Amino acid sequence: MAEIRVNPTRMELKKLQARYQTARRGHKLLKDKRDELMRRFLDVVRRDKELRLRVEASLKRAYGSFAVAEAVSHPHMLREALMLPKGTSELHVTYRNQMNVTVPDFVWRETVAGKSDTYNYGLAFTSGELDSALSELGAIRDDLLLLAQLEKEAQLLAEEIERTRRRVNALEHIMMPRYLTAIRTVKMKLDENERGNITRLMKVKDMMLETRYKEKHQFFPDEEEESG
Amino acid sequence: MYKIGIIGHAADVLCFSPLGFTVFESENAENAGTVLKNAVKSGEYAVLFITEDLAADLGEEIDRYKNDPLPAITVIPGRDGGKGYGLANIKKAVERAVGADILK
Numbered sequence: 001m002a003e004i005r006v007n008p009t010r011m012e013l014k015k016l017q018a019r020y021q022t023a024r025r026g027h028k029l030l031k032d033k034r035d036e037l038m039r040r041f042l043d044v045v046r047r048d049k050e051l052r053l054r055v056e057a058s059l060k061r062a063y064g065s066f067a068v069a070e071a072v073s074h075p076h077m078l079r080e081a082l083m084l085p086k087g088t089s090e091l092h093v094t095y096r097n098q099m100n101v102t103v104p105d106f107v108w109r110e111t112v113a114g115k116s117d118t119y120n121y122g123l124a125f126t127s128g129e130l131d132s133a134l135s136e137l138g139a140i141r142d143d144l145l146l147l148a149q150l151e152k153e154a155q156l157l158a159e160e161i162e163r164t165r166r167r168v169n170a171l172e173h174i175m176m177p178r179y180l181t182a183i184r185t186v187k188m189k190l191d192e193n194e195r196g197n198i199t200r201l202m203k204v205k206d207m208m209l210e211t212r213y214k215e216k217h218q219f220f221p222d223e224e225e226e227s228g
Numbered sequence: 229m230y231k232i233g234i235i236g237h238a239a240d241v242l243c244f245s246p247l248g249f250t251v252f253e254s255e256n257a258e259n260a261g262t263v264l265k266n267a268v269k270s271g272e273y274a275v276l277f278i279t280e281d282l283a284a285d286l287g288e289e290i291d292r293y294k295n296d297p298l299p300a301i302t303v304i305p306g307r308d309g310g311k312g313y314g315l316a317n318i319k320k321a322v323e324r325a326v327g328a329d330i331l332k
Contacts, residue, residue, distance in 0.1 A: 056310050063307045066243050082245045089248035091230040093274045148275045152300035158325040159295050
């Protein structure tokens with residue numbers, strides 16, 4: 001593991017300690033974010049899965065009805081009948097912020113001329129089966145949109161969770177241990193310097209005492225014998 | 229204002245035209261890939277549906293837009309029934325987020 005190389009000074013120690021505290025706080029926050037994202041993601045995915053199963057079943061039924069409609073109509077007539085949409089329609093997209101993830105919401109707006117609920121084809125050459133097939137399809141249109149929205153949301157949340165998980169892991173297993181090692185190293189070096197200083201001072205004190213002792217005995221050589 | 233597009237074989241997607249979807253008929257994956265790329269590039273489509281049989285060969289192209297808020301590219305089954313590609317996509321997202329498939 002690559003180490004953080006810093007000068008062993010008190011200034012650097014304080015800086016490292018501050019960085020470690022920031023990393024720890026960030027780690028806690030990101031872990032909380034990951035947990036909340038996960039909760040929301042699982043909720044979305046469950047709804048998505050349920051909706052998908054329902055939509056797929058409905059689509060299958062609608063395709064079945066459409067196959068019947070195809071069987072009783074001429075292909076060219078059918079193509080012509082299906083050429084034009086019921087009315088003018090547009091999709092409105094609004095954005096929602098989900099834990100700092102921008103998620104789109106889709107709203108479908110359709111304007112039908114004359115408020116008619118019939119499709120844009122003549123009744124002479126088309127069959128009743130086509131009407132029912134289209135009404136079946138029309139019924140699942142909103143579900144299809146919701147499915148697209150939920151799948152997009154799930155994908156975006158999954159990406160954010162993956163990124164947050166990587167960050168949490170990087171902080172937990174790389175950054176924080178590195179800071180701790182660096183702090184320990186700097187502390188040990190500072191302690192070592194302190195010990196070196198104390199030893200040096202003790203030594204100097206001893207030398208000074210020795211010098212003073214010698215000086216004293218040089219001028220009063222008999223003092224020791226008398227006192228002794 | 230955006231539109232909804234649907235890409236697939238004519239037989240699968242033609243019926244979506246009266247609902248207001250823009251229909252892109254594609255008979256093979258290569259053509260569908262180009263259509264998809266152009267539709268995304270135009271910026272007009274917020275939602276693009278693509279049928280499973282074509283999406284199966286366009287995984288890479290679809291994944292490219294996965295992390296963008298728009299467009300939402302959703303796989304739907306074609307007339308021959310679903311092969312579970314849509315559910316597989318959900319599982320993939322779960323695996324990506326959780327690290328394991330917990331939907332079993």
